[in-house]
Amino acid sequence: MDFSRFTHYTFEDFLNDDVFVAFVLVQNASDLLAWEKFRAEYPYKSKVALAAFDTISTYRNQRVFSNDAAQQSVFEKIAETITASQPTVKKLSFSTFFRVAAIFAVVILPAVLYFTFWNKDAVKTDYGMIKTITLPDGSEVTLNGNSKISYAADFGQGAREVWIDGEALFKVKHINIDTNNIKPSEKFIVHSGDMNIEVLGTTFNVKRRHEKTCVGLLTGKIRVDYDDEAQNRKQFVMKPGDLVKYGGESNLVHQKMVNPQHLTAWINRQLVFQNASLEEMIGVLKDDLGYDVILGDEKLNGLRVEGEINVGSVKELLQILSTTLHVNITTHNKKITITQ
Structure with missing residues (x-):
């Protein structure tokens, strides 16, 4: 099994992936060796992956669920697996209710709270407000109005990951020497909905509004990872002047910017x-x-x-x-x- 596909996964991504769930439930010897190799090669992702592994292991006695709706929360999937074997039951019994409550309180809630809230720092702007912040690694992020970014409290210890909702201009500080051989611990990754943006360059603008992401590259090089209409994971490497738009359930749209400077005019209001x-x-x-x-x-x-x-x-x-x-x-x- 090739675990390299999981290098950009969040905690929820692991829980929503059928292949990963099946691996945890079956645990073939060969896959376990590959799993240990993955954790050794990507230590920055090991903490998140192991937490997901342990969470899924709790449900080994329940049947595997399908990932028909990838965006549904893990709580809905857990409820489906519990009730799937009892289709004639119209309401939860007390025992089922307390079993779900216990699982949620003991396993799911702490994990989700940790990876979603407690382990992240966040910066948010009000309408019409423009704010520039400096991340712990020295990278600069300028936020447009009504925008938010969050990042791990231990940012810089492993891959540098940022989550964006709204619009922001990134000026990333390079910590790698060889741009053609970026180590896992040197990566800078921006998560925008279903799209992951891996920074191989310097200055780019990201805008996420209404479930759509628009990325424009000014200098350097970045790579975007996304799902096409058939839910196949794709990659596209952007060069200066490139603009891509992605709606989540459609293919990536690529075009060249006529006036790249217009992309960041909002910084000067x-x-x-x-x-x-x-x-x-x-x-x-x-x-x-x-x-x-x-x-x-x-x-x-x-x-x-x-x-x-x-x-x-x-x-x-x-x-x-x-x-x-x-x-x-x-x-x-x-x-x-x-x-x-």
Whole structure:
């Protein structure tokens, strides 16, 4: 069994993977040797993998469940395995209830809390706030409004892993000498939903909104790992000027940026759009700046401004939209109403 596929897995990823679950339940001698080799070669991942191994081992007397919905929580899967053999039972008995409660309290809850909350530091920004932080390794991360990153409390001891929700510009500090031979302990990995971004270069922008991830590379080189439509794990190496978009249940979309500098205009509080639809611009107003935007007609979303918009305030943007799209715009505090 090849365990190298698990190098980017989180605790929940291990619990959600049928191959790993089957390995724990069967534990063939040859697989156990490969397992020990994996733990020796990837010590930074050993703690997480072993915790998942021990958690799954608790359920060795229960039948293997299928991974039909990869995004379902482990708690739902545990409930399915407990109730699957009793399809005629309409409600939980006290014994089943207490068995589930005991498993949750003793095994699952501490593990999930540890890997999800207690063992992570987090930084979050409010709407319209831009904040730059320096990670323990010296790397810089600039967060856009309404964004959050989290990272292990022992960041730097093993692979450097960061979780992003929202938008951030990363300037990663290299700790490796040979970029063609990066050791596991030298890696820098950004997790954005179902996509993992392994840094082989320096400066890149990540935006995750509404279950979609957009990655733009400014300098250096990065590799993104993702699942295609057939749920096969794929990789794509990005070069400067590359932009990729990924929605989780669709294939990766790759394109070249015409003006890469526009990608990070938000750092200087500039609102920059290129041939953008009204829906795209409303998305920035809502997601980054916290505005409540109301449309008189949903068809207005399809209106598009040809060319480039580059302004320094929401007021300027709304003036351009009103003039160019011939719409009526009223504002009251953080509420914007657009009608035709």
